[in-house]
Amino acid sequence: MITGEFRCSLDEKGRLLIPARMRAEVTGNVVILTRGVENCLWFFPPEEWKSFSEKLIGSTSLFQEESRLIQRRMIAPAQETEIDKAGRIVVPPTLREYADLKKECIILGLKKYMEIWSESSYQAYLDENEAKFKEAAEKLGGRITL
Amino acid sequence: MITGEFRCSLDEKGRLLIPARMRAEVTGNVVILTRGVENCLWFFPPEEWKSFSEKLIGSTSLFQEESRLIQRRMIAPAQETEIDKAGRIVVPPTLREYADLKKECIILGLKKYMEIWSESSYQAYLDENEAKFKEAAEKLGGRITL
DNA sequence: CGTGGAGGTGGGAAAAAGTGGGAGAGATTA
């Protein structure tokens, strides 16, 4: 998968158009959507989801509180959706509400998966975290050189 | 069974509509409902219930207090219900009250079984545990890489 | 500057899913 930050739009029927450049990175026409961390959705190609979710499930049991939480919060909400002929996916209602998706969305490419944000939440997230980011970058500075 | 998070509704007669996607995963028209952990109901297809309950019974004895508790709390309340032609099940009153089911419910697919929540309890559960979840995710970060 | 193609957008029609309620059987109570 490639990186990139693209504007994309959700129509009245809950269909989200995946920009052609991102779409080109997905083989087949099925993808997995689930709740991400920080009010965005995570978008996986099936192989990536399989390996990720199996790692996650492998380390959990229904009789442990933390495991149930992780399963309910990350695994359970995951749904397959198909990319239609026009390159759109239908975002299931509960996920749409979780990420507060409106017409204007942002899709972020992160190599192994993508993130879908409502444009306003994404903007707010970046604004709120700029200071934290600079700190994190500062820490990295000692270890990573350009 | 698949994963997924779906809204569904309980009507005045105590019938809960299982969304078509989830229903498609159940072979036959009989399922088992029982008390789950954290104010939700657990919903098993018969084969899964058989293997789960047998494991549970096999590892417990009537002469131990904890075992009796587990059996009374998980095994005893289990009831078979039929899926009707319209894809609904009747939720037995004691279970309905336990999970505090109102009109708005949520059904969660967790691969081997499903969970049925009242929408408000589910929302409350997620809200209350978001911080805990982020901590847990942070910890996993060290072990699970994408 | 026109034309063709790819990418993007919207909406209509058919099919599927979901909702509500009525009728009848069986149970319960006066």
Place this chain on the structure above:
DNA sequence: TAATCTCTCCCACTTTTTCCCACCTCCACG
């Protein structure tokens, strides 16, 4: 025994979803 209530089954109506097609816009190229 009659009257009433509850539960179940079934049917019909409504809403949602899905699939498909038509059109628009922008860019590349002749």
